[in-house]
Amino acid sequence: MKRITALAAIGALALTIAGSASSAKKDPAKKNPGFKTAKPAYLVPMTPGAAVDPILSAGDTIGGYQMTGIPDGLGAYKDGGSLQVLMNHELGRSFPAVPPGVDARISKLTINRKTHGVLGAQYLFTGQEFFERFCSATLAKIKGTPYYLTGEEAIPVGHDGSSIVMNAKTGAWTQTPQFGHFEHENVVPVTGFKKFMLVSTEDNFRAGVPSYLFAYIADSWKSAVSGNPAHGSLYVWRALNPAQTGFTMTKGSTVRGEFVPISQAENANDATLKAAATAKGAFRFSRLEDTALAFQKSGRLYFADTGSKAGEATINGRIYRLDINPSNPKRASVTLVLDSTVDDFANPDNLGTSPRSLMIQEDRENPNRVQYSRILRYDFNDGSLTPVARVNTTPPALPGQWESSGIIWAGNLVGGGWWLTSVQAHTLTAPQPGPTLAPNSSTGEDGQLDALFVPNS
Structure with a gap:
């Protein structure tokens, strides 16, 4: 999510909903279907066969847990017969319309894979760790352990644009400032190489200030997390030919490039990192x-450039593809896949992939907010781009003032064409926990966790 304004105590609480003994033998889900929100869906289907199943809304309580607002990045993994979902809440003390005295939170939900009902919930990050605004996230299984990676979309507040790696099972986490001090949108592990690599995107909203593509390359996962400079380094991507820029790119064009190293001395803070990356000719x-x-x-990733800044190569946004050389991950090319000047989308923000599809979530900026922010499906087979859902913004707000976010593919976890996504209802408020985590002790922005079904996705 983007906005211009700029080990946790775990209270694990499970909710059990009893069913009949006979139904339990036939179907365990009927014995324990879980809690579902009573609020209407904050997302509306736009394509035949699509469906939205609202799971949990800000203000909903499950035992002593109450959902906080501004849900964002998601991650999920199977644990026995249930689904474990981690969910960011993009909060920050320097950020308006949130519970006072609360920073970024991470919820962990146990969900019935059949009914999508919530069986239990807890906070892995309470908002008292002083990290500002966790946005998108990635959950990856590394050597059999599910790890959750996310970072601050804020500088210089909090930890000055730092990031964390969390063991999704235990909640134990490690700060990873070596991955770069900048406004993180996401941190994505890339496997399949002799080296271990993570790619991160910089969400810098300031007019006249460029946004860069960073990576961290290490000898191993352990070396990456430890940050030992003898076994890993921070990098920034640049074009091999400096004459090739965002302004020279058109849909389908490719720029060959390389990741060049940045020292940890240059990564002392957000200002020194920005200066060093610029001096090394980072691609703008x-x-x-x-x-x-x-x-x-x-070694292939897709990433979004939302635009919305005057004087830059795109105003309404682009979708790029990064292809990393498997024999030398420091070499990588960037291809312009979708361009808002010729394709029907505006201000792309969050992305999710499946074997068949790339899902693109709009976060429309003015003047594009007169239309609803949508989720679009890019078909890898035929290149078609189809709107599959939109936010259900309530009047008198402009249709595009709400946004969906954090989309991840869940077809491999719950079956079929299911995805999980959050919705940020920016114009509504809901009761939620303040610093003590007591339900109804504060008020903040509304939001919802949804399951989205899209046929053949």
Whole structure:
């Protein structure tokens, strides 16, 4: 999510809804279907066969847990017969319309894979760790352990644009400032190489200030997380030919490039990192948002440039593809896949991938907010771009003032064409926990977690 204004105590609480003994033998889901929100869906289907199943809304309570607003990045994994979902809440003390005295939170929900009902919930990050505005996220299984990666979309407040790696099972986390001090949208592990690599996008909204594509390359996952400079380094991407820029690119064009190293001394803070990356000729993007790993080819990612900044190469946004050289991950090319000047979308923000599809979530900026922010499906097979859902903004707000966010493919977890996504209802408020986590102790922005079904996606 983008906005211009700029080990946790775990209270694990499960909700059990009893059913009959006979139904339990036939179908365990009937014995324990879980809690579902009573609020209407904040997302509306736009394509035949699509469906939205609202799961949990800000203000909903499950035992002693109450959902906080501004849900954003998501991650999920199977644990026995249930689904474990981690969910960011994009909060920050320097950020208006949130509970006072609360920073970024991370919820963990146990969900019935059949009914999508919530069986239990807890906070892995309470908002008292002083990290500002966790946005998108990536959950990856590394050597069998599910790890959740996310970062601050804020500088210099909080930890000055730092990031974390969390063991999704235990909640234990490690700060990873070596991955770069900048406004993180996402941190994505890239496997399949001799080296371990993570790619991160910089969401810099400031007019006249470029946005860069960063990476961290290490000898191993352990070396990357530890940050030992003898076994890993921060990098920024640049074009091999400096004459090739965002302004020279058109749909389908490719720029060959390389990741060049940045020392940890240069990464002392957000200002020194920006200066160092600029001095090394980093490729200038307008305003990068989410990035998502492709299923089709090792070392391939898609990333969004939302635009919305005057004087840059794109105003209404682009979708790029990054192809990393498997024999030398420091070499990588960028291809312009979709361009808002010729394709029907505006201000792309969050992305999700499946073997068949790239899902693109709009976060419309003025003057584009006269239309609803949508979720669009890009078909990898035929290149078609189809709107599949839109936000259900309530009047008198402009249709595009709400946004969906954090979309991830869940077809491999719950079956079929299911996806999980959050909705940020920016114009509504809901009761939610303040610093003590007591339900109804504060008020903040509304939001919802939804399951979205899209046929053949």
